[in-house]
Amino acid sequence: MFPTKSILLAFLLLATGGVARAQVTLPQVQVPNLPGLPTEPLNRTVNDVLDQADPQRLRELRQVRIRHLLRTNRTVLEADPRGAPIVRSEVVALSPTPAALDRARAAGFGIGRTRTLEGLDVSIVVLQAPQGMSTRRALERLRREDPEGTYDYNHVYLESGVVPAAAAEETSVVASNGSPAVTARVGLIDGGVQRSHPVFNGVNVHEHGCTGGAVPSAHGTAVASLLVGQGDVFHGAAPGAELFAADVYCGLATGGALDSVAEAFAWMSREKVPVINISLVGPANVLLERIVRVVTARGHIVVAAVGNDGPSAPPLFPAAYPEVVAVTGVDAKQRVLVEACRGKHVDFSAPGANMSAAGIEAPFGVVRGTSFAAPLVAGLLARQLLAVGGKEQAEAAIADLAARATDLGARGVDKIYGNGLVGNDLRPPEQLSLAAH
Template structure:
């Protein structure tokens, strides 16, 4: 898929698009049989682990008595909750372990430790020079504003982050990833030949992968949200997708109720696929992608949860193996919306957050059916961030 060009994807059979991510999941599971497993619907999980949200001591005592081990305990200080990872007894499947814990503590919150994956692809290095391939230079610097990123690690030494304050979290030294670096550049990048949606804003980047097969797990994502809350980051971008998970839903509910804005990519499983999460949670700002002709990406998920559209095809972003790369997917549309919202918010306030989202919706260019719809949401924003040659060719 990394070698697929935009034109091929545009002609793809929408019914087969979901299979692309399923193929990636199957490959991941085969390569990590001892660490990973699949839940009943085929979503990747950490083998033999069940996560619990703020379990009572009585519940933990019952779990120990039933043979469960206490793996990791994450005290999420910014959210006033605790996540406990429980290890299934020897010989018990992860599915049975979850069922048993839920039966023993029906008032508790338990789920699989699901793995969340990126929602976009690094297609290739630009065939032209970085100067002509990137989204124009400069851009008005956004000072005194923060924006968060939950993703892979960021290549901080890339020129587009020169002069940008980047705070890292999640690993003993962040491990740069192509996806995380590209999304970060579209958020805050700024150089003579490139700028993101909120150029120069202070970036809080949580690496939830750390180069591990078990990266992207629910407990790591939850801890990243807690860090953002402690650091008082108003807008948080997460370009990752996966199944519904009751712990993640509760964490996001707490975060958004406090006034943070969570922006997420809708995913690339195609128009007939069921909604992906966290974008499909009601309190999340869900973003789809459009191509240079303002048509929705054929691979983009659809549904009533879609809030905005933004450029998501033939976009240039910071690369690791080359100065800039061509990227495609809803992963790269989401940071454009997150960056535009970050420009408006410098404090954590629910009323201000709701007003910022409403203001952006009022500015959006209506696409598709009149008014908000399941394909484009409230409409297109950030179209001016396309490479100059795309705008000139219209």
């Protein structure tokens, strides 16, 4: 007998906590092979379960995952006072003065990784708390010693979407180079990309991060395909565009940490990538806010997913920063995803449910979440802003896209759909959606 929706949601909560031990990636939404409980029908019902979930419970999905992440990586991760994951015993400073570093050394702090963010004209210094001092006390001490400086936790940012397990059988749908390529450059800050996937044939992919080599992830590959993938039956928002992909996870338990995200932004700036997609979410962080402000002031557009903590959850970042283009997701009936965050920061809505995207274990899979709506908006903007210009040019591209959006919900800009729906014609064809199951 097939389980009820309440049981399915419980399994989904457990699965969301089932993160790989060594890599911060989104889990496969799949349950153990229990007698009488077929996993494939369960995978097919993920969208239905979420559509009818209690909005007040949706925030628990990410909280369960965070608790599991902290529990299984307690030697290197811990929670900040609000429960967000941070790298244990690390405080990050933005362009600290030599005098401030001397005071930190005198107080027993170790000077760890130093990242000169060429292209942004700032630097990031990771400070190690003295032995026996908590990370919270370490941050308080540094802020007290240098009140003019900028210090914060080394927060870890997580993906904002679900990549369900793909069907075991192979699909007959094969991507090729049939889609007309566009002349554009777009950036991706996420997990690694499986470059050998057919949808990336003919796509110029530049990779950054992971000294030991690329570490493809299901989430990064799916988002990248929705950005630049191309083929006869599948294409992203900017098919064939030049992709600059920064892997900030690299298979590490500390993947997605602020200092890696900051370095990714700097690389994009050096490479003069006009539009940068980041489908990651987490807490407010003063260093991330400053870096985003610097990047956008230079004429880059930053597009981010609003997150999937539910309509009553507080805003997630970087999407909630005013300089960022924040994207929510809608289903095939143009209804906002029940799990999508809401607020006055929402700028656009785009398809984010029953979306086919490139997979790792199978050619294609069906994905869901605001993570997969964001790249559609980023791709559309990249097709308009072909080079980094001034801030005015970036704002004009955003305004042009807003003018072409289909108004949904309350008339005009609202907290649910923003300026309205874009990219609805980018939904995959029914043939591919069925084959992906």
